[in-house]
Amino acid sequence: MAILEVEHICKSFEKTEVLKDISFSLEEGQVLSIIGSSGSGKTTLLRCLNFLERPDSGVIRVCGETLYDSRNPSPMQESEIRKKRLHFGLVFQSFNLFPQYTALENVMLAKELLAREQPDYKARKKEIQGEIRTLAEEFLRQMGLSDRMGSYPHQLSGGQCQRVAIARALALKPDILCFDEPTSALDPELTGEVLRVMKELADQKTTMIIVTHEMAFARDVASHVIFMDDGYILEQGTPKQVFEHSHEERTRQFLSRFTQG
Amino acid sequence: MELILEQMPIVIQSLNVGFLQTLKLFFVTLLGAVPLGLIIAFGSMSRFRPLGYLTKVVVWIIRGTPLMIQLLIIYYFPGLVFGKPIWGGGEAGRFVAASVSFIFNYACYFSEIYRGGIQSVPVGQEEAGLVLGMTRSQIFFKITLLQMIKRIVPPMSNEIITLVKDTSLARIIALQEIIWAGQAFMKGSQGISGAIWPMFFTAIYYLIFSGVLTVLLGRLEKKLDYFR
Numbered sequence: 001m002a003i004l005e006v007e008h009i010c011k012s013f014e015k016t017e018v019l020k021d022i023s024f025s026l027e028e029g030q031v032l033s034i035i036g037s038s039g040s041g042k043t044t045l046l047r048c049l050n051f052l053e054r055p056d057s058g059v060i061r062v063c064g065e066t067l068y069d070s071r072n073p074s075p076m077q078e079s080e081i082r083k084k085r086l087h088f089g090l091v092f093q094s095f096n097l098f099p100q101y102t103a104l105e106n107v108m109l110a111k112e113l114l115a116r117e118q119p120d121y122k123a124r125k126k127e128i129q130g131e132i133r134t135l136a137e138e139f140l141r142q143m144g145l146s147d148r149m150g151s152y153p154h155q156l157s158g159g160q161c162q163r164v165a166i167a168r169a170l171a172l173k174p175d176i177l178c179f180d181e182p183t184s185a186l187d188p189e190l191t192g193e194v195l196r197v198m199k200e201l202a203d204q205k206t207t208m209i210i211v212t213h214e215m216a217f218a219r220d221v222a223s224h225v226i227f228m229d230d231g232y233i234l235e236q237g238t239p240k241q242v243f244e245h246s247h248e249e250r251t252r253q254f255l256s257r258f259t260q261g
Numbered sequence: 262m263e264l265i266l267e268q269m270p271i272v273i274q275s276l277n278v279g280f281l282q283t284l285k286l287f288f289v290t291l292l293g294a295v296p297l298g299l300i301i302a303f304g305s306m307s308r309f310r311p312l313g314y315l316t317k318v319v320v321w322i323i324r325g326t327p328l329m330i331q332l333l334i335i336y337y338f339p340g341l342v343f344g345k346p347i348w349g350g351g352e353a354g355r356f357v358a359a360s361v362s363f364i365f366n367y368a369c370y371f372s373e374i375y376r377g378g379i380q381s382v383p384v385g386q387e388e389a390g391l392v393l394g395m396t397r398s399q400i401f402f403k404i405t406l407l408q409m410i411k412r413i414v415p416p417m418s419n420e421i422i423t424l425v426k427d428t429s430l431a432r433i434i435a436l437q438e439i440i441w442a443g444q445a446f447m448k449g450s451q452g453i454s455g456a457i458w459p460m461f462f463t464a465i466y467y468l469i470f471s472g473v474l475t476v477l478l479g480r481l482e483k484k485l486d487y488f489r
């Protein structure tokens with residue numbers, strides 16, 4: 001069964017239609033890359049999945065559970081949305097680390113706040129915090145940041161910041177980890193180190209949706225590629241189908257610089 | 262000169278008592294206006310439009326009229342118009358009326374500084390908190406608040422230094438703060454009259470106090486330098 005099913009998502013801002021009838025599905029352990037020019041709706045799509053925007057219509061299901069159905073919008077309480085968001089993690093283009101916390105604290109914060117809702121939190125406070133800390137350190141180590149755990153975001157390079165942000169998202173163990181142009185704010189060298197950890201995550205069968213302009217990465221790492229244009233999914237399939245045997249003229253045009261180069 | 266030296270202990274004693282009242286008014290105002298300002302700031306940012314407009318009108322009136330008028334109205338209005346002097350008589354009553362006026366006036370100024378501080382925190386911070394499953398109040402207290410405080414320390418320092426000197430406006434309702442105490446020796450008090458020099462002395466009290474505050478606020482600013 002697909003871990004994520006998206007059906008007929010539409011979204012408009014004022015009179016601009018940004019998403020037009022978006023449908024796709026994703027299997028567990030797969031990597032979906034969404035490519036397309038700026039303004040084609042990729043970021044909005046990710047924001048809808050993370051409930052930062054509410055779709056005008058459509059259905060979103062994760063592991064068979066309906067998270068959003070525009071025909072039945074009643075259970076959209078703030079606290080409900082909060083729970084639903086936890087199915088997804090989101091890594092932002094601009095990192096959005098919390099500047100007043102160290103790398104380690106950034107990774108621990110949300111998990112700690114969630115733990116406070118457990119009934120036995122008060123009794124086992126020390127123990128729970130210890131577990132969260134160990135887990136956070138483990139994720140940062142996995143991101144190659146064992147020696148930067150006590151650093152504040154402004155003391156880290158962009159690449160290091162983005163890896164902290166990835167660890168922060170992973171710490172909540174989301175079903176699906178989303179990336180919104182994670183390397184667009186980085187120079188080529190730093191881009192490399194971020195893509196490397198993302199590749200490792202893909203190898204470990206982390207389910208991911210990656211909005212990216214890194215075509216080589218999309219082709220090599222993704223199991224599935226979606227090409228978006230003007231709010232539509234114009235083309236989707238395996239990287240081979242999309243990159244080498246595209247049906248649409250627009251896709252070929254978009255990819256031309258990459259495939260020729 | 263000899264006379265001044267002779268009068269000095271009496272004057273200092275009297276100015277000290279007045280300055281104590283000044284300090285009391287200062288700290289009470291700060292204690293009340295800092296939290297009240299935050300509530301007003303949330304009011305003016307409210308997504309519930311009528312509340313937003315109402316708050317903005319109130320802030321406009323309070324910031325748009327002299328604090329001295331507000332003091333006079335708040336102190337005298339209940340007694341003169343309703344025949345019910347709600348503040349009670351004597352120095353205690355004047356102090357309560359002055360505190361209410363100052364807290365409200367300063368809260369309105371603070372609220373605008375807070376609003377600017379909150380709105381200058383990038384929206385990405387809130388979104389990052391949201392996708393990490395935090396509630397809005399967790400996001401405010403754990404993420405936004407400290408970043409806001411860091412940004413508002415310089416403008417708040419300005420307001421706080423102004424407040425030190427504004428407390429003297431309470432003289433208009435005869436609150437016995439330090440200006441009132443100094444002025445008493447011009448009119449005649451404790452056997453001293455026609456003396457202007459105690460007035461100059463009051464200025465030294467203000468200078469020293471605002472100097473101490475400047476240093477403390479500067480330290481706070483440094484302390485928040487650990488992040489950007």
